[in-house]
Amino acid sequence: MAKSQTQQQQLLVVVSTIIVSFLLLLSLNAGVAQGKVDRFFVEGQVYCDTCRAEFVTRLTEFLEGAKVKLECRNISGQGDVTYTAEAVTDKQGRYSIPVDGDYEENICEVMLAKSPREDCSEVPNDPYTRMAAKVPLTSNNGVVDPMRPANPLGFMIKNPHPDCQQVFKELGLVYMLKKD
Numbered sequence: 001m002a003k004s005q006t007q008q009q010q011l012l013v014v015v016s017t018i019i020v021s022f023l024l025l026l027s028l029n030a031g032v033a034q035g036k037v038d039r040f041f042v043e044g045q046v047y048c049d050t051c052r053a054e055f056v057t058r059l060t061e062f063l064e065g066a067k068v069k070l071e072c073r074n075i076s077g078q079g080d081v082t083y084t085a086e087a088v089t090d091k092q093g094r095y096s097i098p099v100d101g102d103y104e105e106n107i108c109e110v111m112l113a114k115s116p117r118e119d120c121s122e123v124p125n126d127p128y129t130r131m132a133a134k135v136p137l138t139s140n141n142g143v144v145d146p147m148r149p150a151n152p153l154g155f156m157i158k159n160p161h162p163d164c165q166q167v168f169k170e171l172g173l174v175y176m177l178k179k180d
Contacts, residue, residue: 038139042070042097044110044150046089048120051164052156054128057171059161060154062093065116068153070097072108072137082106086113104138115155122156 046066050059065088072083083103087095097110110133115121132151136143168174 038100038102038137039146040099040137041147042099042108042110042135042137042150043147044068044095044133045093045152046095046112047093047152047154048115048117049124049154049156050120050161051167052160053164053168054124054126054154054156056152056154057164057167059163059167061120062089063116063120063155064089064091064093066093066095066112066155067114068095068097069111069113070099070108070135071111072103072106075105075107079107083108099137102138102140104140106137107134108137109134110150110153112153112155117155119159120155120157122158124154124156 046063046068047056048061048063049055050061051057067086067088070083070085070087071081073079074082083099083101083106085097085099087097089095112123133153135148135150137148
């Protein structure tokens with residue numbers, strides 16, 4: 001009887017070892033599989049810059065139906081485009097662009113593509129605007145969250161809102177409206 005109890009204990013140890021080994025192998029395999037395909041979500045908002053300020057104010061109107069384009073270019077060589085995707089904004093002016101893959105050796109940026117409003121369709125062309133929409137699309141930078149926020153992007157309105165001077169005054173900024 002003592003012999004059969006010892007055999008049962010040995011069998012229990014062997015079965016437990018096999019189960020634990022299987023679970024470890026399964027979890028290790030899942031981790032490797034996750035490392036092969038990174039999935040990111042580039043998210044941001046698009047607005048109508050009603051004061052031509054190039055930043056969000058209390059008079060800002062977020063745009064539904066605006067089109068944005070994500071473009072990744074290789075940082076070495078000629079800067080060839082390696083990835084592009086487009087998205088359209090919802091009622092709050094928000095968009096989300098799913099991206100599969102790691103683009104560590106790329107510069108990725110979101111750009112304004114098309115405005116739903118004819119009176120608010122000018123794309124700012126200063127260098128700061130392009131820099132403001134850069135997003136890192138790699139998991140090798142210490143960021144764990146797959147959501148990658150892009151700064152808000154704004155189309156400029158043709159004629160500024162009449163209350164813009166007051167808004168700038170509230171912000172402690174000097175506002176000078178160009179008169180043509």
